[in-house]
Amino acid sequence: MNWLSIIIFLPVVFLVLILLLPARFREWYRYITLGxxxxxxxxxxxxxxxxxxQAAGADQFQFVEKIPWIHLSLGNLGKLEIDYFLGIDGLSAPLLILSAIVMVAAxxxxxxIKDNLKGYFTLxxxxxxxxxxxxxxxxxFLFYVFYELMLLPLYFLIGMWGGPRREYAALKFFLYTLFGSVFMLLVIVxxxxxxxxxxSGAYTFNMLHMMNAANFVEGAVFSPDAVHTILGVPARLLGFAVIFIAFAIKVPVVPFHTWLPDAHVEAPTPISIILAGLLLKIGGYGILRLCFGIFPDAxxxxxxxxGMxxxxxILYGALNxxxxxxxxxxxxxxxxxxMGFVLLGFASFTTEGTSxxxxxxxSHGILSTMLFFLVGVIYNRVHDRFIPxxxxxxxxxxxxxxxxxIAFFASLGLPGFSAFIAEAFTLIGTFNSESVNDLLPRWMAxxxxxxxxxxxxxxxxxLQRMFFGTTRFKGGPAWSTQLADLRPSEWALLLPMALLSxxxxxxxxxxxxxxxxTLxxxxxxxxETGLQQLNTLQY
Known part of the structure; x- marks a missing residue:
């Protein structure tokens, strides 16, 4: 069974069904999407x-599907080969499973959502x-198609169903992401x-071939056989930097983070859940899979x-x-x-840090889903989320x-919750990096x-300002009646997330x-490959 194709295109099938259903069945759209x-x-x-x-090694992908998609003759340039090529390993499988969980919550x-349900659920x-x-x-190429396909729905979902400054937030998100994507496309080419x-001897977009230095054409611009320059900069370092920035915008890494607070504040609750729970993870996944995988020397x-x-x-985000x-x-x-811990763990080049x-x-995907949903609960009741x-x-x-x-204590790393294990392993890996490979100093940990x-x-x-002390609301008695406790549907989302963490x-x-x-x-x-290439290229 082609499970990966099914999990990808199942939403497309039901998207078409929603488009075909007349407006009088508008209430069905919610149930179709949840189903x-x-x-x-x-x-x-x-x-x-x-x-x-047992079979999950560095190059062991499972549930693989590979079908020729676009194969064209380019004359003197040879053949263009783009395949419908899917597969998962120990890096992508947990994130794929996380995506399915977060999409249920969203x-x-x-x-x-009350307005224009057909448009919302289609997007x-x-x-x-x-x-x-x-x-x-x-x-x-297929990765880039899916990567760009996220941009348009998110732009409209924020810009049409968001808060008072939704157009500004949507445009800022769109321009930031597009900026990184356009330059990434040049590196892909x-x-x-x-x-x-x-x-076959044909040029290829196959990511697995790109991760193997033996498949690079001798003398090609990104080949690790010698230092090639673009505008006086080593080509492989420049290619790494361009793709890194494109994914760093998604993570987001300081100083490429400024779109995130605006997008979160203006986005409706389900889109905030997806932004924090999944979009940020795509940035981290891209850095490890593509930036590190294709350019290990860089x-x-x-x-x-x-690491810096x-x-x-970590510190700038926390202080803000x-x-x-x-x-x-x-x-x-x-x-x-x-998400700064993610970057720190990757930079350590240790198994415990990367794991x-x-x-x-x-962990952050689960807990951020809880946190943004909890904010949405109180905002939907009184349309206010100002802490004082x-x-x-x-x-x-x-x-x-x-x-x-539960969400606060789990997020700050209380022992017994997922964030504690994640942050502990990340810091252990960073601390050990100085003795294992001498890449990161211990002061970073x-x-x-x-x-x-x-x-x-x-x-x-x-917690102290909002939840303890003498009960007092800015809205007075009106808020006291509107601020009802959790409904069964809200329990149904929050309890599984808490138990999962x-x-x-x-x-x-x-x-x-x-x-x-895999990791x-x-x-x-x-x-080992990066160090060997560095010794050869001597940047």
């Missing part, structure tokens, strides 16, 4: 159960298909004419600077979160801080407060740990068994 997400979650369970942990949260399902495709694609299929060369960007993101009075913007900046970074992506306008919510909304406390202290400060301070914190082997073989082999191969 699609639940079916995807079921397929994700099948993939998880069917994934062969579909439930979409019940708040929602199109974005769903694109996100799934990004984590499965093994042909760079350069890579295409630098790599040949070892069997990754090792720039490892100190990448991670530390800056501490200063925020808008609850949603505070959580948005906390995402910048927490911790990937687990951090999964609330006090004493714990006595007024006890169930809501309980889930906020110490500086990164300060981010955990700052996260405790802004989460606990928010707790389960991964107590039984992290559920994640590590899936990913460890251990990948890190070793990337470091």
């Amino acid at each position: 699609t997400a639940l079916l995807q979650a079921g397929i994700a369970c099948i993939i998880y159960m069917g994934f062969d942990r 579909a439930i949260s979409s019940w708040e 929602f399902l199109l974005m769903d298909a694109a996100i799934m495709g990004v984590f499965c694609a093994l042909d760079f 350069g890579l295409y004419f630098s790599v040949k299929d070892p069997v 990754a090792v060369h720039f490892s100190w600077f990448i 960007l991670g530390v800056i993101s 979160a501490l200063a925020m009075k808008d609850l949603k913007k505070m959580i948005a900046y906390s995402s910048v801080s927490h 911790g970074a990937v687990l951090q992506m999964v 306008n609330f006090r004493g919510l714990a006595t007024h909304m006890p169930s809501y407060t309980a889930f906020v406390m 110490i500086a990164g740990s300060l981010g955990i202290l700052l996260s405790a400060a802004y989460f606990l301070w928010t 707790l389960t991964l914190g107590i039984f992290p082997s559920l994640f590590f068994d899936l990913s460890n073989a 251990a082999a990948m890190v070793q191969e990337l470091y």
Whole structure:
């Protein structure tokens, strides 16, 4: 069974169904979308159960599907070969499963949408298909198609269903992402004419061939056989930098982060969930799979600077979160801080650091879904999320407060939850990097740990200001009646997310068994190949 194609194109089938249904069936759109997400979650369970942990090495992809797609003769340039090529390994499988879980949460949260339901759910399902495709694609051209396909739905979902400044936020998001994508396309073209299929001899977009230095054409612009320059800059370093910036915008890494708070504040709750839960993870996935995978020499060369960007993101994001009075913007900046750990773990080039970074992506996807949904709960009731306008919510909304406390304590790294394991492994890997490969100094691990202290400060301070003390609301008695406690549908979303984070914190082997073989082999191969190429090229 072609499970990857099914999980990708299932939303497209139901998207067409929504388009064909007349307006009098508008209430069905929600159920169709939720049903699609639940079916995807079921397929994700099948993939998880069917994934062969023993065969998951650095180049061992499973559930592979490969069909010729665009094959053309280019005359003197040879043949153009673009394949419909899908597969997953221990890096992409956890993120694909996370995507299915987050899309269920976003579909439930979409019940708040009241206007133009056909347009909203059509765009929602199109974005769903694109996100799934990004984590499965093994042909760079196909990857780019899915990557760009996310941009248009997100632009309209923010710009049409967002807050008062939605047009500004949507345009800012669009321009930032497009800026990175356009230059990335130039590098993709350069890579295409630098790599040949070892069997057919044709130029190829095959990502696996691009990750093998033996397949680069001698003398080609990105070939690691000698230093080639573009505008006086070594071509491989420039190619790495361009693709890194494109994905760093998605992560987002400071200083490419400024679109995120605006997009989160203006986006409706389900789109905020997808932005934090999945879009940021696509950035991290792209950095490890493509930047490091294709340019390991540049990754090792720039490892100190990448680690430094991670530390800056951790501390800068946390300090900004501490200063925020808008609850949603505070959580948005906390995402910048927490994703900084991902960059720090990747830069360490250690198995524990990389495993911790990937687990951090999964953990943050779960917890950010909880956090943004909790903000949406209170905003939908009184249309306010300004922290000083609330006090004493714990006595007024006890169930809501309980889930906020779980999400806050889990996010700041309380032992027993997934974020604790993720951040601990990331910092251990960073600390060991100096003795294992001498890439990152130990002070980076110490500086990164300060981010955990700052996260405790802004989460606990928010908890103290909003939920404890004498009950007092800016809206007075009107708010007291509107601020009802959690409904059954809200329990249905929050409880599984909390239990999932707790389960991964107590039984992290559920994640590590899936990913460890791939990540251990990948890190070793990337470091050894990168070091060998660096010694040859001598940048």
